[in-house]
Amino acid sequence: MIAVLGAGAIGGFVGGMLASSGVPVTFVGRSGPPRALEGGLTVTPWGGAAREVPPNEITLTGPEGLGAAETILLCTKSADTAGAAEVIAAHAAATAVVVSLQNGLGNVETLSARLGGDRVVPGMVGFNVIRPEAHHFLQATEGEIMVGPAALRLAQQMHGAGLPATTHDNMTGVQWSKLILNLNNPLNALSGLPLRDHLMDRDWRRIGADCAAETIAVARAKGITLERMGKVEPRIVPRVLRLPTPIFRVLASAMLRIDPQARTSMAQDLAAGRPSELPWLNGKVSEAGREVGVPTPTIDAVIAMTDATFAEGASPRLTGAAARARIAGIRSPG
Structure with a gap:
């Protein structure tokens, strides 16, 4: 199961695209379930038609939902990385891989210092997402997702969901x-x-x-x-x-x-x-x-x-x- 911690623009879009292809996705809020997604969500990929994801095809939980995750997509703002690392340490399995899909530099280092570098994978989202409504995530520019080689299976799942994704050896x-x-x-x-x-x-x-x-x-x-x-x-x-x-x-x-x-x-x-x-x-x-x-x-x-x-x-x-x-x-x- 994939857990998305941080259901903002990027988290909602990537998680929604994965869920629309049948991948089990849990959206995790640090203080409780993301209420804005209770009625399901809509994702619109670049140049594609909108996809409706009904509420029965996703799970919304608080931090306890991290416990069953094999992969955690961290999509919080950078200022929240240290706090998110504490939540992951407290609730996720020690074997769960954490993939940072955040803007900027320093997030991987912050996560690694708390969780261990062997379970943290850098990522990069090369496109912009806007949120016309609380439940609607629209890809507003062209681009691709890159992740470190340790997240090959995730890249394959993303590709199968219609997300242009690949691994890269030089994520720095x-x-x-x-x-x-x-x-x-x-x-x-x-x-x-x-x-x-x-x-x-x-x-x-x-x-x-x-x-x-x-x-x-x-x-x-x-x-x-x-x-x-x-x-x-x-x-x-x-x-x-x-x-x-x-x-x-x-x-x-x-x-x-x-x-x-x-x-x-x-x-x-x-x-x-x-x-x-x-x-x-x-x-x-x-x-x-x-x-x-x-x-x-x-x-x-x-x-x-x-x-x-x-x-x-x-x-x-x-x-x-x-x-x-x-x-x-x-x-x-x-």
Whole structure:
């Protein structure tokens, strides 16, 4: 049995897709059953028809439901990883494999420190999911799921459920490559725009390009080999983002295959009043940059702006030009 701990956008979608194919899935809430799924759920894969999953085809429980799980998909926010590890340690079998399908860096290390590295498998979800209704999970962008080789059977189950999934030997490189794309998360929150409209603003793309270039430099200094993700080659992301918009629109057509409603997870967190995952995204790059002596001035400026925005509780709805001016002021005070 597969247990999903964290029935948010990713957990609900991945778990729902697996359940729709007949895989036994239990959705676990840390304080009780996920009530939003009591009537079942709907999952809509990219380019596909909606799938209805009736309530009798899933199980909803509190932490006690982890006891029968062979595999646990951890889909909580990064800030909740340490707490989730304690719940797993208290309720799950010692043989249960924990697969982290979370954003950012550091989650696998936190889980391994509490549960043991031999039972924790890194994962990466390369697409965006939105939640039009509490029970409806819609894949809003193209992409695939990658997991470490120890989760081969899970990857096969996902593939059978219509989820593009594979194993990868270099999950550190995969996670850093995904991080390069995730650096757009706070920028989208600052713009307040739907993701597709946001990417049509060249000034916002220039900021994203600077963040990506700083991250690539840090990864290189750390000796990390970045990995291609589907149609995205991370090393050329800065050049592509800096292109004039008409050329970008053509060359990045795969990147722009986005549902009109799509926003990044951080933009969704801001709108919902949840804390940001910034410390596990941009924050991890800044931290690593200091360790290896690689400056990250644009990323540091974005962190300052995003922290202020979450403290205020609403997007400032900046244009890309206004954001670049603010970043320049933070980088060169006075």
